[in-house]
Amino acid sequence: MSADILVLSEHIQGKPLDVTFEMLGLARKLAGELGGRVCALALGAQAAQVASQLGAANVVILAAEDAPEQPAPEVALAALQTCIESKGISLVLLGGTNAVLGIGARLAARTRLPFVNFCKGIRLDNGTLLATSALLGGKIMSDVRLPDNKGILSIASGSAPADAGRSTKAPVIEKLALPSVPAKVVFRRLIEPAGGDVDITKMDILVSVGRGIQNADNIPLADELAKVMGGAVSASRPVVDQGWLPLTRQVGKSGMSVSPKLYLALGISGAPEHWEGMKGAQMVVAINTDPKAPIFNFAHYGATVDCLEFIESMKAAVEKRKSSSS
């Protein structure tokens, strides 16, 4: 059994995602403590192009280069399994992203390695690896020990610094031949978010609404506040799922990643999937009647007042300042 650590590179349109660098950084740290090499597996048509950006790995393994950019899950599984078995690898890091979701559990079923979902951290504790998993929307953490340091970990985006996994070194490139597997789930095309709406990724001020906004009729109120403040309205998943705002306004794991100067979160609890999309904000202000809402753990300022009353008050307070300064 080798002590090598396998990282599945995740990339879209030829660019590795941050989570790939985060995993490489984590793997580097673990390899330093446990010995062994860091191996990155890059799949699909852009694997070779991506490989040169994965210098934090000792070895980059290219496979399924004739597959589309997003290879079928059957192909990704075959590549991971072949790689694990041919190299005797027993520690695997996967991105906890939508694209890879499902691969970890299936790989675990095939390789009999244990699987840990929602992983926020991994460390050596008394000689064995201890993974920390964020459950129930980040409200509960659980420590899980990996017997013999074996396991497949789904690493939540933003759990480790991406810079630790960036390197300009040239990794050794290997090619891996795969058994032929019928690709049942076939990738057709990538669909970009519809244009024409406000680009929330470019706004300095976002007034972001969650479940606490209660119903569609209250969205225009938030919109008025945003306009007065010189910003735009964004939202968390439940609001977009209800059809109250378009997908282009969604912040989070499946939505946009935003980095405004001010992120004013109204009635948003702050689940990990939401945090992923707004962690780049310079200042976070949270209004939520639940004093235990996770968002208060990473907001700079907070208040537990009713968010609808707050919208009216805030609009008046900002208008007052504007009229007195002009």
Next chain:
Amino acid sequence: MNYLVLFKMIPDTVEELELSDDQKSLNTEYLRYKLSDADEHALEQALILKERHGGQVTVAALDAPEVDDVLFTAIAKGADVVVKIALDQTKLDTRATAQAMAAWIKASNLVGGQTLVMPGAQAIDDLGGELGAWLAEELQLPFIGVVSSVKLDDNCSKALVLKEFSSGLRGEFEVPLPAILGIQSAEKPPRYVPVAKVRMAMKTAKIQSVEVAAPPVTGLAIERMFKPEVAGHAEMLEGTPDEVAEKLAGILAERGII
């Protein structure tokens, strides 16, 4: 067409979560259970497809607190058959849950040519991975997760689905039936059903109870549960909404944000 919607009950995180004395599990005494959000979307998507292409919607769940209400609500919304597998879901990990559901699906010969198995994309308590993924291995069926739109071709042999990536990107995938689709969100918000209709379902409909052998729990044991150590906490602004707004406007003006 057969639509097999699989439900999983999860702790309601709106309620305060307490740990049990051994710090390895949640204290179930005060725990309230609710249907996983994604599962509600799975049912909605199945009902929409049934309206479009005909067929039968079957909803199945393992036994769990509040599950009867959830199954009757599914009937009231338009599900044809609801099934309760007589195993305590709260004692099983996701893999074991998938094994129990697979055992029932295989024994009842439920997967034919025109079948979609539709669990929710992922529940927030799935330490051991998603139900749909484990099920794919158990049933040897194609699987795609985080699906937000499903279209069937005219003879219901293929599904064209949208899978969510990051940054608002969607991938379009084609999947031959039978298949498992992990539903993240339905194309329309889940329908509302009046309480009177649910009460009616409770009087007129029946939950089918089925038994399967209890699968072994093989996942990793939780060594310690804890509430997240809070690295920082927001500076709280006290007072009425007017006072809070006034203070905040002052802070933002001072920093040149407004």
